[in-house]
Amino acid sequence: MSIVKLARPEIQALHAYNAAEQVDDTIRLNANESPRRSTVGSFRRPLNRYPEVRPQRLQQALAERFGCQFDQLLVTRGSSEAIDLVIRTFCRAGVDSVLVTAPSFSMYRHYAEVQGANLIEVRSMPEQDFAIDVDAILAASDDTTRLIFICSPNNPTGTTLPRPELERLLQARGDASAIVVDEAYVEFGDHESTTALLDRYENLLVLRTLSKALGFAGARCGAVAGPASVVAMLSAVQAPYALATPVVECVEDALQDDQLELARETVAEIVAERERLAAALANYDFVQKVWPSDANFLLVRMVDALRVMRHCEDNKVLLRHFGGDLDDCIRISVGTPDENNRLLQALDTLRDRENG
Numbered sequence: 001m002s003i004v005k006l007a008r009p010e011i012q013a014l015h016a017y018n019a020a021e022q023v024d025d026t027i028r029l030n031a032n033e034s035p036r037r038s039t040v041g042s043f044r045r046p047l048n049r050y051p052e053v054r055p056q057r058l059q060q061a062l063a064e065r066f067g068c069q070f071d072q073l074l075v076t077r078g079s080s081e082a083i084d085l086v087i088r089t090f091c092r093a094g095v096d097s098v099l100v101t102a103p104s105f106s107m108y109r110h111y112a113e114v115q116g117a118n119l120i121e122v123r124s125m126p127e128q129d130f131a132i133d134v135d136a137i138l139a140a141s142d143d144t145t146r147l148i149f150i151c152s153p154n155n156p157t158g159t160t161l162p163r164p165e166l167e168r169l170l171q172a173r174g175d176a177s178a179i180v181v182d183e184a185y186v187e188f189g190d191h192e193s194t195t196a197l198l199d200r201y202e203n204l205l206v207l208r209t210l211s212k213a214l215g216f217a218g219a220r221c222g223a224v225a226g227p228a229s230v231v232a233m234l235s236a237v238q239a240p241y242a243l244a245t246p247v248v249e250c251v252e253d254a255l256q257d258d259q260l261e262l263a264r265e266t267v268a269e270i271v272a273e274r275e276r277l278a279a280a281l282a283n284y285d286f287v288q289k290v291w292p293s294d295a296n297f298l299l300v301r302m303v304d305a306l307r308v309m310r311h312c313e314d315n316k317v318l319l320r321h322f323g324g325d326l327d328d329c330i331r332i333s334v335g336t337p338d339e340n341n342r343l344l345q346a347l348d349t350l351r352d353r354e355n356g
């Protein structure tokens, strides 16, 4: 059974925006555009024209890259927009709920609040390296739970939900909830993308991004993959012409073989640096724990996390602190070898000051 029926009734009934036709080699007097081509930038497509309503070639290229069919994918402005679209499509304000694990990426909560959806928070298991607790998720879900966000690898803990556990969740919720797997960091671990499961589970949505492993955070491009019927609904909710011409062209270039090879090399370097950094961090007296990570960051528990943060900031190295359950932790994004050395030098001066 399809999860289309879980969507807000008005969205199920919504028609896609009826955009002006865009046909090559025609005189276009149908979209109130300027007839003059701009001389700004050096884009392949004219900026005086609207971009395609949905960028077809890019959609095909990303579907191939992420391992799904063309009609199973919607290109979005970063995966952030996909989170927003999914919540707006499925959740009635004050009625439906979004289930999130904690700690996790804060934008799920943010967009749930924007939509007025109720929030169910299920804590992961700190004593098991913040493993996601599928039993607790199932116990906390009810018939208002439209969406369950699973960030895997999880930000900020770096944990991946094992495939059998994910499938247990998909099967147990069936057509009662959409399971939204956010794979922003999947390229940094050894686990296959869950898009491989799309043909088996009608309640699976997968979020991907070009902001992390591909290195194009500034382009704002991501995607949501899922059943074609659900993707069509999400597309009807998304703004027409959402992806700007410069972004489309930049991402088309980013998906060329030479750029992909560079991105693969960068990922390999980041993974190697992550392990070097993890080993080096473990040597400081004020570091209590470095969690294993499948992502491009490390979560580290410190004796006085805020003091370490401030010291690094004084040395022009910015780290991330979250508070709450992670009050004694810092998240460190893995940089270039030089940047990581700068961090370690800053920590050395802190250690020397303490010992000296």
Ligand SMILES: Cc1ncc(COP(=O)(O)O)c(C=O)c1O
Pocket (backbone or CB within 6 Å): 077, 078, 079, 080, 081, 105, 151, 154, 155, 182, 184, 208, 209, 210, 211, 217, 220, 221, 222
């Ligand atoms: C887990 C997770 N999902 C999504 C995003 C948003 O990424 P994007 O740049 O694609 O909007 C981030 C960004 O940090 C993230 O950590």
